[in-house]
Structure formats: C-alpha cells, structure tokens
Amino acid sequence: MNINLNGKTIESQSSTLKDLVRENGLNPRALVAEVNLEVIRQEDWETFQIKDGDSIELLNFVGGG
Amino acid sequence: MKETNALVLGDKTFESRLFTGTGKFASKSLIAPMLAASESEMITVALRRVDPDSRDENILDFIPDSVTLLPNTSGARTAEEAIRIARIAREAGCGNFIKIEVITDMQYLLPDNHETLKATRILAKEGFVVLPYYMPDITVTKQLHDAGAAAVMPLGSPIGSNRGLEMKPMIKIIIETSTLPVVVDAGIGRPSQAAEAMEMGADAVLVNTAIATSADPAMAGKAFAMAVKAGRMGYLAKMADESRFARASSPLTGFLRE
DSSP states (O other): OEEEETTEEEEOOOSBHHHHHHHTTOOGGGOEEEETTEEEOGGGTTTOBOOTTOEEEEEEEEEOO | OOSSOOEEETTEEESOOEEEEOTTOSSGGGHHHHHHHHTOOEEEEEEEEOOTTSOSOOGGGGSOTTSEEEEBOTTOOSHHHHHHHHHHHHHTTOOSEEEEOOBOOTTTOOBOHHHHHHHHHHHHHTTOEEEEEEOOOHHHHHHHHHHTOSOBEEOSSSTTOOOOOTTHHHHHHHHHHOSSOBEEESOOOSHHHHHHHHHTTOSEEEEOHHHHTSSOHHHHHHHHHHHHHHHHHHHHHOOOOOOSSOOOSSOSSOOSOO
16 A cells, blocks of 8 residues: 655555554654654554555654754 | 752753753763763753664663653744644653744744744643743743743754854843743853853753764863853842942052052
8 A cells, every 4th residue: 555654655565553663674662653643652553554545754853952 | 048049840840050952962872971960951852754774773762861851843834833743742752841943944043933922822722831942022922921831942043053142132131021931042152151141140041052062062061050050140149230430449548658
C-alpha cells in the first residue's frame, strides 16, 4: 500500500506501526509516531494497523534552543 | 532580604535563573557536564522528523532526569503548527512546559507575535505551561498575560547572534510593566550580558548558542551561572542612582596641607 511517511509518498509492506518502524531500519526507542495527526503511543505500535493513504510522521527530539 | 529567591513557573520552582538549550553543541556528551557546572534546571529541546542517516542518538538521553525539559515549537510557521508540535511533545512524555517559537523570517529568525499569541491562548487552555518567545512589545505582553502565558520571553537580539541586549530599552519597559515573569531569551552572547539583563530586573535568562558554541561549554555555563546570580543580587541590593557630577568618597575637607 501507499502511505505518506515524513512528507514523502512511499510504498510499504507493513501492516502495523511497529513493522513500519522496523521496515525503515529505525530504532523505536527514541521515536514519536503521529498517524493522521494523532500521536500513537509506543505501547500501541504492535497492534496499530496502518492503512493505505495514511499520513505518518516519525519524529524524535533533537538539540534546539 | 534573602540573597536570591526562587522563580516559580507553572508547578515548578527554579533555584537557578539560568535556562539553557541543547542546540549546536559540538558533541551531545558536552550537555550533561554543562548542566552540572551551570546548575541550570531547565533546558530546551526541539522536535524533528527522524533522520535515518543520523546516528541513533536521542537528545533526551543526554539530559539528567532532574532537569525540566522545555520543548520548543521551532519549525512552526503558524499557530496551528506550533500547537501540533506542543501536543506531540506532551504526548511523547516531555511534560507540559512548552516554549512557543513561531517564525517565518528565515534570515533573522524574528518571531511572529500574532501567531505566537494565538498559540498561547489555545495551549494555555489545554493546561500547558506556556513560555512564548516574542518580539518585545508592551501591548503583546499584556495580551500574552491575558491569554494565560506563564511568563514572557522577549528576545535580546536575533537567535544565535551573540549580540546581547540590542532590545534593551524595550526590555526595560517590558520588565517595568509586565505582571508576568520576564525571561530574556535569544542573542545573549556573554556572561556580562546575562548579568546586565538580571540587573535590569529580568526574572531569568535563556542562553543556548553562547554556551554551546564556546570553546568550553562547561566553563561557559558556570560563568553564565555566576553572572546570573551576580546580576540578580545586584538588582535586589538596589544600587544608588547615577549622577551627573562626582560624589567624593571621602570629605573634601581636612586635607593634610596648608
């Protein structure tokens, strides 16, 4: 299916958020996930189903003033 | 009178009136020693899309648990974007403090007061402890107070410029007329400038670039901490007025001469 991930349209084979993070080779520990403008807590990633057309942001905290 | 009293913002009490930032450090490992040396109790962080190419470092790992996190809304160009970032930061477990930073001017990074005020209103209602970064303006200060801000954060000079209190006359007016604590944020480049802000009566200062980009951030952090304490004590000790003419230190009589 096609999803929008961090502003780019990509194809994904993942069915859950947890899979998506793994699919992209990311370390889940430091990540924050927002799906269709809603923050999804890490404990729910394993069960959260992503759908075709979802708009997903994978974010983390960085240095800033 | 007590030497220096604590500053209360939201539900937190700060003994240190020096707030710091995590941006621009040559290495994240310099942050914890800087915090220890400066005794700063609140530090800013930013939120960004994950960069798969960058190393797996999470800035939060470099900040001791005892330090209050102050996520900023940097990147936001509108109130709506700032509100979204704030909600994400809180959901992510960053606490309920938020520094509102709404900027469309990419050259000088000067804030949009109008959008900042809009975001303040909404986030204050949602229970955030709102610290808005803004262009010193007496009317906007009152509006931010009415909107529920916990403090106001007027800029000293453009972010990262190290030019100090270019807005000094305006900041003085804000300090005089504001009913909220005033935190001078942005552009403070030297400890003496932080001391100057505190001597004027500012309640705190936020310093990021000057410390992070110095040759020795831990030492710089300590210097800024000392400057903030000195400035605050100088303010509380109330210096006498300035005078046009000299005022002799000893009587101008009884000289040993004919």
